[in-house]
Amino acid sequence: MTTIRDVAKKAGVSVATVSRFLNSTGYVSQEAAEAVSAAVAELKYELNPVARSLNTKKSNLIGLILPDITNPFFPELARAVEDIALTYGYTVILCNSDEKPEKEKNYIETLKKKYIAGFIVTSNQSDAPHYANANLPIVALDRIINEKIPTISSNNKEGASLGTKALLDRGCKNILFLRGPEDLNPANDRYEGFMETIQQVDANYHVVSCPFHFADSQKIVEQMLRDHPEIDGIFASSDVSAAGALKAAALLGIAVPEKLQIVGFDGVALGEMLTPGLTTVAQDVYKMGAIATRVLIKRIENQEIDHQFYEVPVKLVLRGTTRSGIE
Amino acid sequence: MTTIRDVAKKAGVSVATVSRFLNSTGYVSQEAAEAVSAAVAELKYELNPVARSLNTKKSNLIGLILPDITNPFFPELARAVEDIALTYGYTVILCNSDEKPEKEKNYIETLKKKYIAGFIVTSNQSDAPHYANANLPIVALDRIINEKIPTISSNNKEGASLGTKALLDRGCKNILFLRGPEDLNPANDRYEGFMETIQQVDANYHVVSCPFHFADSQKIVEQMLRDHPEIDGIFASSDVSAAGALKAAALLGIAVPEKLQIVGFDGVALGEMLTPGLTTVAQDVYKMGAIATRVLIKRIENQEIDHQFYEVPVKLVLRGTTRSGIE
Incomplete structure (x- = not known):
């Protein structure tokens, strides 16, 4: 053995x-x-x-409900969950909800009948009854659902503070913050981190709400840069939005990082693929997925869990969209 | 009603x-x-x-087995399958095989017991016994499994010819072809399309095998461009590889599209995010997913299907990595 x-x-x-x-x-x-x-x-x-x-192990299937598999953050998170689940003998199946509550509900109901041991869920449906009444183990990943469901998320506020300081330390005086959707708690935590940090210094700033989508972000940033040519730093609440900002700058002929510095949030592989490479606040996707999986399996196997809330540290990854020297 | x-x-x-x-x-x-x-x-x-x-509809669950959800082609394909399946009242669950036969086998065996009506599979496991003996409806998407399983794929050979001509028509005389993995039939069809087209004209060319991964592609292209500075065109068998080629060019200070033109294959959203935007042979992901789903549902419901092989047309999408004028 x-x-x-x-x-x-x-x-x-x-x-x-x-x-x-x-x-x-x-x-x-x-x-x-x-x-x-x-x-x-x-x-x-x-x-x-x-x-x-x-324990009577009823099933070795775990459902992972993701809001948008075409946003590269979620496939990377899914890989981490799968890797860990496999070491415990569980198989992960993925469910793409497109942020639609009826799709989430359909997955929960269809899979719950006889198939599934528990769910790991990334949802913006706070307090949705299909989770509160699901009657099987659930763990929330990245986004809080309600206070009874254990949650694993990044230290989003601290991360936003790191990202904001990265721009300030490199001389930015007019910062555009691309706030994420206002119904998402990670996006709101990032907003808070930005606001607390920027308000402590003598810098101008703009805040605009912006979905975590490339094309929308590009359009919003293009308009902002036309209206406010003094903007010299952009902090985006997701890497996909940062990619849109970088594209907008390229289309307007604004040199990055010489005239405009950009910082993203997520740390997905996309950031390396861009030119210049994207400076970003990287989430520890592997650790998030690992903790979520281990907590869910403890719940499935009726073991005690240590916490209701697990906060995973983030780190700043410096690449070419910010200047190398600190001023 | x-x-x-x-x-x-x-x-x-x-x-x-x-x-x-x-x-x-x-x-x-x-x-x-x-x-x-x-x-x-x-x-x-x-x-x-x-x-x-x-028909006795035993289950309304379809399994979609994908080889690598972190390659953006596959999430886009999954979205299309989900959209269509939903219109027929089927729920799609995603299985990420990481190209590992034992993971594919595990998904088939775990889900087949009682849960699943059929599978749509993208696999490089030609003739794997877990498909031949699965004893439930299966449709192959993108990659042939065996001649008994209906297959839906792009017209890869025609697409490769289109992409090669796009470079030749714009003056390229020394083309590097990034061939995909040699065990994948779509990659081999693209290789054939390239070879047939390039051999009809007076142009130099190199062929190197290259996985569908960004970082590996970047390294391979960087080395090729150092060893063969005369290369003026790159045709990559996937958009992710093309992104690696573009990054390699940027690192070496080679101007795209002035000194080097690049064409990808897939048509994923990543292509638009890059700067310059990626010219690519776009697969009709929505149509591929739609046909695969409809064929699978016909098989599940014991209806006749029209063909064993469905070939979906591709088209050239011109963006900034190729020059606008045709020479």
Whole structure:
């Protein structure tokens, strides 16, 4: 039988690290988490077999409800959830809700009848009755649903503060903040972080609401840059919106980062593909997905969970849309 | 009760168009297909209630197995499948296989037991026994599985010819072709289309194999451009690879499209986000998804299907990575 020692050896980490990872009892680096996941999968290591046999595992299917799979943040989050779920012997199926409550409801009802052990949900339907009354384990990812459902999200406010400071430190005096949809709590936390930071300094700013979509963001930014040519920094609440801002600048012939600096939020692969590469506040997608999955499985297996709210740190990734020197 | 006339009125199209769309008996524009889908969903129109009641509909769940949801082509394809399936009262769940046969097999086995009416599959596992022996309706999308499973794919060879000619017509004399993975039939059809076209003219060319991944493509192209500074055109077998090529050019300070022209293949939203915008051979993702879904549902409901192989036309979309004038 495969032991935890075999997993540690295969993964090239200590037994303590494997244990921390598998039991969610402490910090594990992303590299280590990935190595342990791979080793567990390869060796088909079964976790806590005794504890497991005490629970009646009705199903090994987890549903992951995502609001928009064409926004690259969500496929990357889905990959993380899948990787971890697989190490626990669960299969993840993806449901794309298009932000439509009736589609979410349909997935919950269709899958709940007999198929699914629980759901991880990213929804803007706060307090929707189809979640409150779902009567099966649910974990909220990225966006709060209600206070009874455990939530895993990034430290969005702190992240927005980091992003705002990145622009201020590099000399921006007229900052445009692309606020996300006003019904989304992560977007509102980012807005708060921006406002608190900008109001502490002597800088002008504009705030416009902007959906997390490329073409809409491009149009909004193009108009703002025409109306306010003094804008010298843009902080977008998502990478897709930042990509729209960068495109708008290119169309207007505004040099980035010389005349205009841009910072995004998310840290998706798209940011590297752009030219110049996008400076962004990167969410730790792997960690978010890992915690959400582990919390859900604890709920499915009737184990205690440590917290109702898990906040995952973010970090600033500097690339070419901001100037290298700090002024 | 909602009638077909109500749907036509709501969608702003003729009854004949609605009928053609719902029964797959002729051409319907993408705009019309989307309007009809939306109207059917909104009015909760039920198709052929008599024909339906004759069939025992065991489940209304369709599984869509995708090879890599972080490649933006596949989420766009998934959206199309979902839109159409919903108009027929089917719910789509997504399965991300990471190109791993054991994950595909796990999805098929887990979902088949009691949950799923059929699968739409994009796989590079030609002739894998888990499909041949699946014993439930399967349709192959984008990539052939075996000759018994109906396949819907783009006219990849014709598309590659279009893309190659776009470069030749704009003066390219030294073309680099980024061939996709050699085990993928769409990639091989694109390779054939390139070879047939390039060999008819007096032009130099290089062919390198290149995965459909941004970072790998960037590295490969950077090396090729260093070794062969005479390259003046790149035709990539996917948009993600084309994005890598564009980034490599930017890093080497090679002006696009003045010194180097680039054409991609796919037509995903990423192409518009890049600067300059990517010229590409666009697949008709909506039509591919629509046909695949309708063929699968016919198989689920034991209806005859017209063909074993459906080839969907592609078109060239010109943007900023190619020069505007034809020489």
